[in-house]
Amino acid sequence: MAETTRHSEPRYGNRPTMKDVAARAGVGLKTVSRVVNGEAGVTPDTERRVQEAIDALGFRRNDSARVLRKGRTASIGLVLEDLADPFYGPLSRAVEEVARSHGALLINGSSAEDPVREQELVLALCARRVDGLIVIPAGDDHRYLEPEIRAGVATVFVDRPAGLVDADTILSDSFGGARQGVEHLVAHGHRRIGFIGDQPRIHTTTERLRGYHAAMADAGITVDDRWVSLGTTAPERVRAAAEEMLSGPEPVTAIFAGNNRVTVTTVRVLADRERPVALVGFDDIELADLLGITVIAQDAAAVGRTAAEHLFRRLEGAGHATARVELPTILVARGSGELPPA
Incomplete structure (x- = not known):
């Protein structure tokens, strides 16, 4: 009797795992991991088989293990003054594009020009373990952020300088x-x-x-x-x-x-x-x-893009002195x- 290859299928109600994908594609776990994480070393044919298995099973990467291994959540926070202000639309989009190119999710919110609300929002984002923050400050005292910065939360201030803390600042002239x-x-x-x-x-x-x-x-x-x-x-x-x-x-x-x-x-x-x-x-x-x-x-897009690029350089370990960048107006x-x- 001919041997029949049986694909492991996830049980109803359970999320498919990389092990399920590997079994269906007929490859090892390491190969699936390379495909999922965009790493080199996989032939086009193998990558195609793994991607077909991912699509068929509805596999979605669970980042929890990566967070535990690396201490990173692949997310950043953006605190704006007013989401309705047209200046912040292109700024926010530029930040999101840079974040996406680094595989990070952007979470944003509005301080409504209220220093108390700004602090509450920033600390709420820190409690959710964002890797970094881009802040358009409403207040003039940001010492509340010192413990978060010391803990490794990269922080860049935009449009206005930070108050009483040393941090990268991106401004227009x-x-x-x-x-x-x-x-x-x-x-x-x-x-x-x-x-x-x-x-x-x-x-x-x-x-x-x-x-x-x-x-x-x-x-x-x-x-x-x-x-x-x-x-x-x-x-x-x-x-x-x-x-x-x-x-x-x-x-x-x-x-x-x-x-x-x-x-x-x-x-x-x-x-x-x-x-x-x-x-x-x-x-x-x-x-x-x-x-x-x-x-x-x-x-505004250049301001957002520059701020995000500075933020990710910090996240990647850049140890240079804090920067103050003023972009020209026209x-x-x-x-x-x-x-x-x-």
């Missing part, structure tokens, strides 16, 4: 970008230029305000206190600030908007006015090209910043 934007307005004849920004405790706000003052000083312009307004980016607050700057006997003839949310509200305010007012916004916004809005554009002239004073 907020000072230089704002300075260039205001210089652009000055070059088109404006002397009364308003600045509407976010809350003063935020690093990017203070840097962009510093750039505004530097450009005005370079032009020999004394800034009137009424030309500067900082606060929340709530539409009603921004609208009130813009309307106040645009009223009175000597209104501003141009506005520099400190971020994309401020720009959107300012565009709506200016749309209702008969007198043209020049506008430059920091951050690009959707439809800005169609609306003719001049902006200082950040490369002035995109589309018409609104080139209007002359009325």
Whole structure:
């Protein structure tokens, strides 16, 4: 009687194992392990047989054993300010692409610009044993992370520096970008230029305000206190600030908007006015090209990609000193910043 080869099939309700895959493909466990982990040393024909067995059995790799062996979970956390902010979309996608190229899962969440919520979210991710963190900080004291960093959780801060801890930081050049934007307005004849920004405790706000003052000083312009307004980016607050700057006997003839949310509200305010007012916004916004809005554009994807690459270099054992990287911004002239004073 001819010998019949019997394939081991997993019992109903049990997850198929690498042993089941090996039996079905007629190979050893080590061969299955090499295929599953993408290692070299397997012929194309053998790899095909193993993959067919994996597909037939519905095998899924269980990473628990790898975590125990290596102390790594193949996951990283990303803490954003606001998931709805369009700046963070390309940033998050870039981080995810780098993580995926390293075989890691990305878990993200939003601090809603609340330092307490940021800390809770970061520590919750650490409790789930993420290998590393990318944080857009809401607070200015990150000493709560020191035990996690000492325990090996690689950490990179983005958009704003960490507070009171030493960590890699990836920024856009907020000072230089704002300075260039205001210089652009000055070059088109404006002397009364308003600045509407976010809350003063935020690093990017203070840097962009510093750039505004530097450009005005370079032009020999004394800034009137009424030309500067900082606060929340709530539409009603921004609208009130813009309307106040645009009223009175000597209104501003141009506005520099400190971020994309401020720009959107300012565009709506200016749309209702008969007198043209020049506008430059920091951050690009959707439809800005169609609306003719001049902006200082950040490369959010480059910021995310650079942060993720630094993180994985740390995870791979890079022992160099902590880095502070400032990526350049670009002035995109589309018409609104080139209007002359009325």
